[in-house]
Amino acid sequence: MTVAAEFQQVTQRFGDFTAVDAIDLTIPAGQLTTLLGPSGCGKTTSLRMLAGYSTPTSGRILIDGVDSTRTPPERRGLGMVFQSYALFPHLTVAENVGYGLKLRKMPAAERKRVVAETLDLVGLGHLAASRPRKLSGGQQQRVALARAIAIRPKLLLLDEPLSNLDARLRVHMRAELRRIQAETGLTVVLVTHDQDEALELSDQMVVMREGRILQQGAPVDVFPAPANRLVAEFLGYENFVTSADGTLRTVRPEHLNVVSEPTTAGLTLEGVVVDVAFRGVDRLVTVDADDGLGRTVRLTADVRDGAVTARPGDRILLSADQAHVVTLAG
Amino acid sequence: MSTRRPVAATLAVAGYVIMIVPILFVVATSFTGGSTLRFPPEGLSLRWFDAAVHHTPFITAMVSSLQLAALATVLALLLGIPATLAIHRGRLPGKGLVEGLFLSPLIVPELVVGLALFQQLMIGLRLDNFTVLLIGHTVLMLPYAVRVTGASLALADPFVEEAARGLGASPLRAFFTVTLPLLRPGIFSAALLSFVTSFNNVPLSLLLQSRDFRTLPVTMLDYVQQSYDPMVAATSTIILAGTVLVAVVAERTVGFARIFGGINR
Structure with missing residues (x-):
């Protein structure tokens, strides 16, 4: 198993509050790992530390085997999809998706091709010239996904990507995410509080609570054998x-x-x-x-x-x- | 509308009447052929417009006012935008206090500000009155610069800068390619409001005037006190025309909803 990223004894404190408490976690390459837990369990904080938006109080984060604990986000080469999508409202859909490629100084012709391919992958080729605010929530979510995928990230990080969608679309997008992950072979880390989403999507699921990892493993192993009452309750027992x-x-x-x-x-x-x-x-x-x-x-x-x-x-x-x-x- | 909400409709109409009718009187008087500021005008003539555009004190004062308003607007934005960013995005201790400080010129009476500047800077430090006026007007505009640009920043998704960073942009690059474009409507509206505030200001400009430098409103006030002829009405009409032109251009290019909301949507 190739390791894409690793948390080593990572702790994050905000004042007196310990958001993440000395976690060890391995993210296998080419697989989809979900961080699952109720709000305040430390899952989003962990994802933000992996992306470089916050620096751990202690511990190390390795990306591709390199200590990246203090590397700024722009030098990590990861793709992040925010819960609010964080699309650039002053740019068109195509310009949003091409933003990271432009920074990488990709020639215009090639950039245009990659943007078109990526938009086709998420099924939005026809909306390339639109502004984000003209799109529905589900379409905005796909733009955010395309923007993150276009740069060929080492890791694709998704922060509650489906939680702002209505129930029917959410279930549909789970299948879409699985298809996109399979087609691109990307290593994905997804944060969610929805156990059904985690069960359906994960290769590896990591159940967190109060800054600690309670249990981790493949859904087929975790679901029938929850380690303790907290995990069991969270899985619907x-x-x-x-x-x-x-x-x-x-x-x-x-x-x-x-x-x-x-x-x-x-x-x-x-x-x-x-x-x-x-x-x-x-x-x-x-x-x-x-x-x-x-x-x-x-x-x-x-x-x-x-x-x-x-x-x-x-x-x-x-x-x-x-x-x-x-x-x-x- | 008038049948369903009679009170609101009446108030709205009354509001328009109170605001617009006096202005219409001034405009009408400015076209008079007579030599007193009186309604109805006696005959139709452009003679007072001709007099106004050839009245050297008015022309000098107009240029002074425009210079002052333009410079003060630029200064207020240069100080106000970084302050807004620090208040909304930075990890500033005592953010509320800093914001309060920048907004305080809205509450402190202008005469107090003017007197303080007069005492400390003009008398105390012997600065010339243009510099002091520029400082005074800049201070008066800071609330607009901070508040209006702040409104457009507060409405933007706080994660867009992080998204830009994640895609490979340095903090500086993220600022220029994402934050600044998001602020643009806010900056435009802050500039417009600041400019108009400075151009129309009387109390501060009156207190800090000198023989060498006075603004148009102060010069017009002086003039009206001495001679009561329609040239002032003609000047007012010219300024009104200029303001309407700016308003029309602003509405066509950016839109009032965006300007006064400072919104990027």
Whole structure:
């Protein structure tokens, strides 16, 4: 595996606040790495340090094996897409995309060709002469992407690139990002707070919280085996149950079933239905489990499943297969 | 509009009437054939325009006013733009205080500023009155330079400079290729407002006048106190025509919405 960039014990403090706390992280070349976490977890700060917009309080950042901790952004050769896109409003789309090439003194004819190619890659060839403010949010986002890609960056950095788009477009752009990454072979680092986005896009996902890395790995490895409760919660696990021996287990709402008799293997719970919400493809049932802790568990049930006729006030028995019960470290 | 919002419509019409009608009277009087400043004008003639453009004190004062306004505008922008950048983009401690300082000439009575300059600079340091007037007018314009250019900077995406840096631009290069073009409408409107403010200023110019250098409004004021003929009306009409011309050009090239909003959209 070729390493494109590396964080070595990187810390960033702003006054008394530690935004990033001694993280070690390796960004593999040619892959898409996502930094995932709630706001304030240090993901954007990490990306900005990688881009050179802020200098770590301590630690080193290596790009292509070279210590670049204090290299100014203009000498890093990275492409960044900002959450607000930060397009130059006084330039046309083509001039925006050509800005970095002009600074690299690329001859005009070649520049024109590269700009046209890059705009075609993001599907905006027909808007080359427009001003950014005439474009929709999704189009502006593609211009920002094209501008960053055009300079053939060592790394493509994306700060919440899809969060300003409406839901339908966001899902469409995920596929677009995957296609563009595959076509260009670029190393991509993407910051997001959306776990679905991270799961769908990542080769490697890095879950962060309070300036630390909680877990990292391929989505197929991280998702079924969250390292601890924080990661599990962030990935959408609910129904945390502490056993008599103190072990913490969790099961996702879609893996709890309504049963008529307790099962020996797996997890079994009994309780009173509090609420049933119809959600189109399924129903979300909220249950007060009677283990004395007043715990609320939730399950989803397929609407076509006639067996689920529970109403608020009914007592029901719930169970999950052992295969779906995840035991957490803490 | 008038049927749905009668109060607002009435006020708007009243506003226009109060602002425009007196000006129309002055314009009408300036074309009089008679020799007093009276309405309705007695006959139609361009004689007072002829007199105005041949009245040496007015011509000298007009040139003085234009020089002063142009120089003070340039100075105010040269001081105000870096101050705006420091306030909005820099890591300046006590930003609010600095901004307050630059805006304070809006609040401090001009007579106080004028008296202070008169005492300290003209009497104390024996500076000539053009220099002192230039300093005074520059100070008066600083709020416009800082506020109006600041408005266009505040509306711009704060990450555009970073984006330029990331694409390979040095800080200086990013400033000239991105920040400055974004500021351009703001600078244009600040310059226009500053120029007009200086050109129209009376209190400061009155206090700091001398026999060698006085501005047009002060000279006209002097004249009206001594002779009450329509030449002043003719001069006013000429200035009005000039101002309207500037306004039309500004509206055609940049647009008022942009100028007075200082907006780059």
